[in-house]
Amino acid sequence: MASSALRTVVVSTRPLLQFRAATVGALQFSTTTPAAGEKKHYKLCIVGGGAAGISNGSKFGRKLGKGNVCIVEPSEVHYYQPMWTLVGGGVKSFTQSGKAMADVMPLTVDWIKAGAEEFSPDNNLVRCSDGTEITYDYLIVAMGLSLQYEKIKGLPEAFQYDGVGSNFSAKYVEKTFRAIQNFKGGNAIFTFPNTPIKCAGAPQKIMYLADDFWTRNNVRDKANISYNTALPVVFGVKKYAEILAKLCERRNLKINYRHNLVEVIPDKKEAVFEHLDTGEKITFPYDMIHITPPMGPPELLKKSPLADAVGWVDVDKQTLQHVRYPNVFSTGDCSSLPTSKTAAAVAAQCGILYNNLSAIMDSQEPQKKYDGYTSCPLVTRKGKCILAEFDYDLQPLETFPVDQGKERRTMWHLKANVMPELYWTGLLKGRWSGPGFYRKAMRLGMGK
Ligand SMILES: Cc1cc2nc3c(=O)[nH]c(=O)nc-3n(C[C@H](O)[C@H](O)[C@H](O)COP(=O)(O)OP(=O)(O)OC[C@H]3O[C@@H](n4cnc5c(N)ncnc54)[C@H](O)[C@@H]3O)c2cc1C
Structure with a gap:
């Protein structure tokens, strides 16, 4: 496709004024992208413009040069999600956690402002929601994971009620601090679901911040705080688990292990948990609840040939290369890498992926090995x-x-x-x- 076929798209940021692009003064920004419905070939196509997609886009954009790399990403805002713990805890504002996508999109890549709708790795093809068809030499899949609030009966409707928050979604994170501020005593519950999640520490971090807030504001002695987790341990790493279990005991934070949230009844202010060992259903009355939703691979991945048995992108845990499609790599939350899903992990993977994909591009074997950091x-x-x-x-x-x-x-x-x-x-x-x-x-x- 000749470069003259590329066009400049002007995107209104009016609904997203708080995250408007800073690179231009006006209420608009521009990005170069193929026209919707066009067919376009890139040496490297990256699906997802989150932590993993943008960081790899920056590296490979520099290496391969303008016109050779695209990022497929539908969102107008890029969030630094790790800050949501501090937003929910009232330490940072929501606005501080995001930037206009246009401001973080590397200048050396083409931004396809659409969602990927189909992966066809046998044809080296990605179909997008705006009809654009991208063929590629190499593909990086970095589209994050999917939040599954709807798997809990009563959600997401319960978020319309006071006292219910969740740091995991841009929609609900500000509700968390409102719930913490409005809590004047009673039962406060913090949940951890029965699935892998991003940042496995986040469900308890918000409990510690809430406990601290209520202590500073003389509410703590009227509060019963419990951490209801589907897991049999408070944290996956023994060293930290022992320290955290003692901390919870010292601060009178009750841990209920193997308790999996299955229903929220907001008009009665009740949360129903299933005990995963006995199958018993236990109802907890609450005055405030912080919910960590079940999470899983995006539906699009599950039905694609790239998926493993669960639906994550099936990659080698050391090289990050797909186990069946050697020109495909994956990184971040959507990958099958069996480590805790964090931005810190994305950073460590970024260096490995850059080296290994560069080697493949030079017809060499991938050498770098990810240790799961x-x-x-x-x-x-x-x-x-x-x-x-x-x-x-x-x-x-x-x-x-x-x-x-x-x-x-x-x-x-x-x-x-x-x-x-x-x-x-x-x-x-x-x-x-x-x-x-x-x-x-x-x-x-x-x-x-
Ligand atoms: C409350 C909370 C606290 C956290 N705390 C920490 C912490 O302290 N430290 C830490 O390291 N990490 C933390 N994390 C985890 C960290 O934010 C994630 O692990 C990280 O963002 C993963 O990056 P990613 O690029 O894989 O996914 P994401 O950053 O989620 O990006 C995925 C991108 O893919 C896009 N996308 C989705 N579907 C499509 C599609 N069909 N086509 C194209 N694009 C698509 C999305 O719009 C999104 O931009 C926390 C997360 C949360 C929610």
Whole structure:
């Protein structure tokens, strides 16, 4: 397709004024993209413009040059989702968590402003919702995961009631802090579902922030706080689980293990849990509830030839290369990589993927191996944080030469102030591939 066939599309940001593009002063921004319905070939097509899609787009856009890389992404806003813990906790504003997609889209890539609707990897083809058909030499699938609120009876309708919030969705995250502020005592419940989720620490971080808020505002002694989790442990990594279980005991936060939320009855303010070992249904009255929804692979992936048995993109856990389609890679929440799904993991994967896909482009074998590095800054109160970092084997893989299992103010500053900057100006620009280099440097090259 000749480049003259490309056109400039002007997109109104009026409904999204709070996240309007900063690169132009007017209420509009422009991006170069094929006309809707067009057929177009790219050397590299990236599906998804979240943390994983944009960071890889930046790296490969620089490598391959303008006109060779596209990102398929329908959203006008890009969110730094890790900040939603602090938004729900009343520490940051929702506006601070997002930017116009136009502002984070690398200048070296073409933005296809549509959703992918069909993967046809046998034909190296992606069909988009606006009719655009993209053929590619290489494909990176980075379309995140799907939130499944509707799998819980009574949701999402219950979000119309006061006292119900969820940090996992842009729609409901601000409801969390309103619920925390309006809570004047009674039962507060924080849930963890019976599926893999993104940021497995987030369901309890918001409980710690709420507990801290109520303590500061003299409400805590009127509150019964419980953490109802489908899991048999409070956290997947033994070192941190032991510390967190003790912390909960000390702060009188009751953990109910194997309790899976199945129904919310908002007019009665009741939440029904199934005990996963006994099958018993247990009803908890609540005055405030924070819900972490079940999550899973997007439907589109489930029905595509790229999926594994569950629906995640079926990639090799070390190289990130698809196990059946060698010109396809996947990274981030939608991949089958068996690690905790976080932006920190995306950063570490980004360096591996860049090296391995570059090798494939040069007709060489992929050499770099991902160790499953992921991280979870476990905010334990406003001003304190435990920085959990670990690998595929659930063994700590800590960056700093101190015991990161301790609650620290420095780690709070890292989470609240340093990491957002690192995300916007490091990861999304393709200049941050995780702390591996620094971890080794701080240990004088010894250790992992
Ligand atoms: C409350 C909360 C707290 C968190 N805390 C942390 C933390 O402290 N530390 C941490 O590292 N991580 C944290 N995370 C997790 C982190 O945000 C995610 O793991 C990360 O964003 C994953 O990046 P991704 O690119 O895979 O997915 P996403 O960032 O979700 O991006 C997916 C993109 O794909 C697009 N898309 C979807 N469908 C299609 C389609 N059909 N076609 C094209 N595009 C599509 C979406 O619009 C989206 O832009 C947290 C998340 C939440 C919600």
